[in-house]
Amino acid sequence: MVPCVKVKKQDAEALRRKLIEAGAFEPGYVPAKDEKYVFFPVRKASLPLGMKLSLAQKRLLPRKQRFHSVDEALKGKLSPKELEHLTRSFDVIGDIAIVEIPDSLKKKERQVARAVMEVHRQVKTVAKKAGPMEGVFRTRKVKVIAGERRTQTVYKEHGSKMRVDVAKAYFSPRLSFERKRIAGQVKKGEKILALFAGVGPFPLAIARRQPNVEIAAIELNPDAVRLMKENVKLNNFGKTIRPIPGDVHEIVPKRFAGWADRILMPLPKGAHEFLGDAFAAAKPGCIVHFYHFGPVGSSFAEARKLVREAARKAGRKAELTGERVVRPYSPQTEQVAIDFSVQ
Numbered sequence: 001m002v003p004c005v006k007v008k009k010q011d012a013e014a015l016r017r018k019l020i021e022a023g024a025f026e027p028g029y030v031p032a033k034d035e036k037y038v039f040f041p042v043r044k045a046s047l048p049l050g051m052k053l054s055l056a057q058k059r060l061l062p063r064k065q066r067f068h069s070v071d072e073a074l075k076g077k078l079s080p081k082e083l084e085h086l087t088r089s090f091d092v093i094g095d096i097a098i099v100e101i102p103d104s105l106k107k108k109e110r111q112v113a114r115a116v117m118e119v120h121r122q123v124k125t126v127a128k129k130a131g132p133m134e135g136v137f138r139t140r141k142v143k144v145i146a147g148e149r150r151t152q153t154v155y156k157e158h159g160s161k162m163r164v165d166v167a168k169a170y171f172s173p174r175l176s177f178e179r180k181r182i183a184g185q186v187k188k189g190e191k192i193l194a195l196f197a198g199v200g201p202f203p204l205a206i207a208r209r210q211p212n213v214e215i216a217a218i219e220l221n222p223d224a225v226r227l228m229k230e231n232v233k234l235n236n237f238g239k240t241i242r243p244i245p246g247d248v249h250e251i252v253p254k255r256f257a258g259w260a261d262r263i264l265m266p267l268p269k270g271a272h273e274f275l276g277d278a279f280a281a282a283k284p285g286c287i288v289h290f291y292h293f294g295p296v297g298s299s300f301a302e303a304r305k306l307v308r309e310a311a312r313k314a315g316r317k318a319e320l321t322g323e324r325v326v327r328p329y330s331p332q333t334e335q336v337a338i339d340f341s342v343q
């Protein structure tokens with residue numbers, strides 16, 4: 001039983017504030033109510049003197065402790081040594097958290113997952129990485145270790161909703177700024193070739209910002225194409241975005257030669273192998289956004305060299321218009337973006 005102050009519903013809010021001011025409100029319990037009254041848990045010794053209060057004893061539910069970090073939530077559940085092994089950064093995509101569990105913490109993975117859900121209340125599923133990003137589709141195996149057994153979720157970004165399946169198609173929330181940056185450059189009437197389009201995050205960001213454009217979005221992974229089609233419908237961009245299933249090498253030279261005002265190449269590993277297709281599709285003045293994983297310190301030089309060589313092979317000129325580090329990938333490697341115009 002917990003000591004409480006009993007107050008009529010209409011007076012409850014004013015009294016609650018007074019109790020908090022006086023330091024008499026007991027935050028460790030959830031207040032109770034019936035049809036007429038609210039019962040606030042109190043510390044009797046701190047009750048304001050001179051106030052007429054109706055006291056009662058009530059069975060109240062203890063308030064669940066709120067943790068501010070996964071570390072905090074795991075104190076006492078993991079040893080200090082185990083806590084040292086914890087990988088602290090993880091992605092939250094919609095209501096799914098993707099965590100990394102080192103082998104040394106395998107036996108504690110459910111505790112770690114529950115701690116993630118306690119701290120991030122919007123998370124309904126915790127999945128652990130069960131392998132590296134692999135294959136041409138750039139997908140990775142994941143294993144759900146807590147919460148709802150599913151790998152699909154809805155992610156919101158730059159005003160659009162998109163369905164994502166973390167097991168079946170590549171998606172990274174870490175490229176959000178990059179999508180906004182490119183969408184901000186697009187002008188009315190442009191014809192845009194979104195290569196390696198995945199579930200459509202780049203086309204969606206552009207269409208939201210500038211719907212009066214034509215976007216051809218090419219993607220090889222059938223699951224990603226299915227989700228991209230759903231996402232185009234979900235956001236009513238059927239007139240702006242055309243999802244095209246298939247291989248860039250096959251589709252671009254046949255259907256898009258000399259077509260594009262802007263080309264997106266977000267395939268960090270191996271995008272240079274498709275630069276020939278990009279030059280074939282580029283109108284004079286076309287802007288190309290080229291992505292590359294390179295060694296820290298010389299990644300831009302490496303990316304520029306690949307672009308120069310491909311331009312020479314295609315008999316075109318490429319002029320650099322911008323470059324930026326998109327994100328560090330490992331201590332030795334970073335992802336960079338090179339923007340260039342084609343003549």
Ligand SMILES: C[S@@+](CC[C@H](N)C(=O)[O-])C[C@H]1O[C@@H](n2cnc3c(N)ncnc32)[C@H](O)[C@@H]1O
Binds near residue numbers: 200
């Ligand atoms: C790194 S992901 C980028 C996906 C998307 N742009 C995003 O930011 O979420 C690269 C995508 O390119 C696709 N891909 C790989 N080779 C391809 C090809 N030859 N033609 C079309 N798509 C390809 C993969 O299936 C994958 O979805």
